[in-house]
Amino acid sequence: MRRIVSILAAALTIVGLASCSGSGKGLLPNVSGKAGEVIVVIERADWEGALGDEVRELLAADCPWLYIREPLYSLVNVPTGAFTELFKVHRNIVIFNIDPQIATPGVLVKNDVWASPQCIVQISAHDSDEALSILKEKGATVVSAIEQAERDRVIRNTLLYEESTIRTAVNEIFGGSPHFPSGYKLRMSNDHFAWISDVKQYVTQGVFVYKYPVTGSDPFTMENIIAKRNQMLRENVPGMFENTYMTTAEYITPTVEFIKYKGRDFAQTRGYWEVYNDFMGGPFVSHSFYSPDGSEIIVLEAFVYAPRYDKRQYLRQVESILYSFEWKKE
Numbered sequence: 665m666r667r668i669v670s671i672l673a674a675a676l677t678i679v680g681l682a683s684c685s686g687s688g689k690g691l692l693p694n695v696s697g698k699a700g701e702v703i704v705v706i707e708r709a710d711w712e713g714a715l716g717d718e719v720r721e722l723l724a725a726d727c728p729w730l731y732i733r734e735p736l737y738s739l740v741n742v743p744t745g746a747f748t749e750l751f752k753v754h755r756n757i758v759i760f761n762i763d764p765q766i767a768t769p770g771v772l773v774k775n776d777v778w779a780s781p782q783c784i785v786q787i788s789a790h791d792s793d794e795a796l797s798i799l800k801e802k803g804a805t806v807v808s809a810i811e812q813a814e815r816d817r818v819i820r821n822t823l824l825y826e827e828s829t830i831r832t833a834v835n836e837i838f839g840g841s842p843h844f845p846s847g848y849k850l851r852m853s854n855d856h857f858a859w860i861s862d863v864k865q866y867v868t869q870g871v872f873v874y875k876y877p878v879t880g881s882d883p884f885t886m887e888n889i890i891a892k893r894n895q896m897l898r899e900n901v902p903g904m905f906e907n908t909y910m911t912t913a914e915y916i917t918p919t920v921e922f923i924k925y926k927g928r929d930f931a932q933t934r935g936y937w938e939v940y941n942d943f944m945g946g947p948f949v950s951h952s953f954y955s956p957d958g959s960e961i962i963v964l965e966a967f968v969y970a971p972r973y974d975k976r977q978y979l980r981q982v983e984s985i986l987y988s989f990e991w992k993k994e
Contacts (some may be wrong), residue, residue: 665719667796669871670764673921680942683736689744692776692778692780692782693753693779693780694753694777694779694780694781694839695752695753695754695755695779695780695781696754696755696779697755697756697994698738699737699755699817699977699981700737700738700814700896700977701737701739701740701754701755702723702738702739702740702756702757702758702975703739703740703741703742703751703754703756703757703758704719704739704740704742704757704758704811704814705743705747705751705757705759705760706714706719706741706743706744706746706758706760707743707744707762708741708743708759708872710760710762710792710795710797711741711743712933713735713792714792714796715742715760715792715795715796715799717756718799718800718803719739719799720797722741722799722806722807723734723735723736723739723806723807723810724736724739724806727867727976728934728977729864729934729936729947729949729974729979730947730975731922731936731945731946732945732974732975734865734974734975735949736807736876736976736978737779737810739754741924744760747759747879749778751780752778752779753779753782754779754782755779755781755782755783755813755817756782756810756814757783757784757785757811758783758785758786758806758810759784759785759786759787760779760786760787760789760795761786761787761788761789762788762789762790762791762792762795763790764790764791766788766789766790766953767789767790769789769794769798770787770788770798771785771786771787771788771798771800771802771806772785772788773785773805773809773972775813776787779819779972780821781813781816782812782813783809783810783812783813785806785809785810787799787802787806788914788941790924800804803951803991805918808827810946814984815980815984815987816982816991818980818984818985819843819984819985819987819988822824822843822844822845822985822988823824823843823988824841825845825846826845826846827844827845827846827847827848827849829850830844830848830850830860831843831920832845833850833853833858834850834853834858834860834873835913835992837853837855837856837858837873837875837929838873838875838962839912839955839956839991839992840962840989840990840991840992841873841989841992842871842873842964842986842987842989842990843983843984843988843990844860844987845862845985846860847862848860848869849862849863850863854900855873855955856874856875856876856955857873857874857896857900858873858874859871859872859900859901860872860873860910862867862927862991864972867968867969867970867973867978868968868970869966869967869968869981869982870966870967870968870969870980870982871964871965871966871982871985872896872897872900872901872963872964872965872967872988873962873963873964873965873969874896874900874962874963875955875960875961875962875963875964876892876960876961877959877960878958878959878960878961879956879959883952883961884920884922884931884952884983885920886919886920886933887919888916889917889918889931889933889950889952890912890933890962892961893912893950893963894911894912894931894966896963897909897910897911897912898911898939898940900911900975903939903940903941903942903944904942905941906943907940907941908939908940908941909936909939909940910937910938910939910940911938911939911940912935912936912937912938913935913936913937915936916935916936917935918933918935918936919933920932920933920972925987927968928989930951930952930954931951931952931953932949932950932951933948933949933950933952934949935946935947935948936948937967939946944969944991945969946967946968946969946970946975947967947975947979948965948966948967948968949965949966949967949979949985950963950966950984951963951964951965951981951986951989952963956991964986964989965986966979966982966985966986968982
């Protein structure tokens with residue numbers, strides 16, 4: 665996942681895109697395609713050349729913080745002439761509009777053009793070399809738009825099928841809460857820690873919400889975040905056997921980056937979790953931020969345990985829940 669960046673609003677006209685938006689949006693069909701899948705509309709020669717290589721390097725790079733290599737997105741190439749109505753209702757579409765007559769080269773992101781909820785990214789250029797240059801310069805915009813669309817779909821479904829009693833319980837402890845979809849259960853809670861998870865036979869998707877007092881001048885260093893994390897998990901997340909508990913794996917150093925999302929600033933930490941004295945583990949991501957009065961640090965953490973399966977989509981789903989956080993409305 666890349667750091668969230670502002671989506672570029674390029675001033676160009678796209679034949680077919682602009683004409684499909686407007687008053688008819690409410691009549692659009694539901695999107696098709698699998699989660700994490702992107703259709704790339706580009707001529708075969710470009711797909712097999714330098715431009716296609718750059719697309720794959722950008723959108724099919726290894727998804728970070730997974731034990732086994734998985735691409736960030738699964739790509740499907742569709743040549744321009746084959747881009748029929750069947751493909752136009754796909755959830756994520758990247759269209760290369762390469763034409764010497766293009767008035768203004770650039771990137772345009774549009775939502776809900778032929779279906780809903782849909783993300784369309786169009787890259788317009790006079791030739792393939794210019795398209796390659798634009799993609800290299802604006803690649804973060806492309807990735808951010810698709811990632812945000814995937815996240816918003818998860819949140820949208822969560823709100824439709826929400827376990828509202830969990831949000832009520834978490835609100836009472838922390839003054840705010842993410843939204844949790846059907847299937848999640850409140851496993852345990854106390855006055856500073858809540859453990860919510862969706863446990864299936866071979867897959868666990870979990871969320872921790874915890875808080876602790878602000879101490880020191882910089883609580884958002886990686887060392888401070890991980891030290892508090894390990895303390896909280898040792899006290900509240902025991903393993904299956906005596907003297908086992910969840911902690912942070914030390915063989916790869918976690919990373920921290922600072923993100924602003926919908927007016928909320930937080931430190932995003934990524935790493936691997938493991939169970940001390942046992943053989944369980946997997947990826948985690950957390951958001952750490954100040955309470956409204958600045959006296960406490962609130963942490964939202966998502967983790968996955970799926971030893972038999974690919975983890976990209978499981979992690980993306982549970983991570984999206986963190987982005988649904990809202991302060992309690994008085």
